[in-house]
Amino acid sequence: MDGQVVSVNVGRPRTVPWNGSTVTSGIWKAPASGRVAVGGVNVDGDDQADRSVHGGPDKAVYAYGLDDYRWWAGELGSELGPGSFGENLTIDGFDVSDALIGEHWQIGDAVFEVSQPRIPCYKLGIRHADPEFPRRFAAAERPGAYVRIIQPGSIAAGDAVTVLSRPAHGLTARLVSRAYHTDRSLVPRLLEVPELTSSWRDWAAKILQRA
16 A cells, blocks of 8 residues: 545535636535545546536546645644545545656556646635635645546545556656746656646647747
């Protein structure tokens, strides 16, 4: 066992006030009880409001680390419950942001593949009642990781997270996030990793073309 699922979190989109108007988001997640099915592009009982930028095969499931929660508790001066970052999987035992792109995990009888980091949008600020929170999240370099569902199955709190394989390229979710936010010297590495989501590789190619 490389890690353990602390909770499986799901939520349906809700509409909330924002900037004198309303916005609909599925970022509010809460722990589910019992075993939860995963397959296709989602966790059973979960959904996204805007599939053009959230969800889909490459962002089917979002994972975040319990150690990151501990760090944020120190930063914010308060404890946050699982699902507070909109993640479907809260994981203890290893650094989720240091997972390699293309790394495979087994949880229960399901298998996942790490595909990309999370880039925060304004909805994370709405979730935490702080419009500056997305910038704080990016600066913390604790993006967590999106994963694809390679083999459907069922998962539950308490399940072991076993790393089945790790590519040799060394490109982590954290490094992809750093390439986007602060260090463009890392951009060429993104083109060397076929497991990285195609939209990320397209972005990297455009950045290099402009340079």
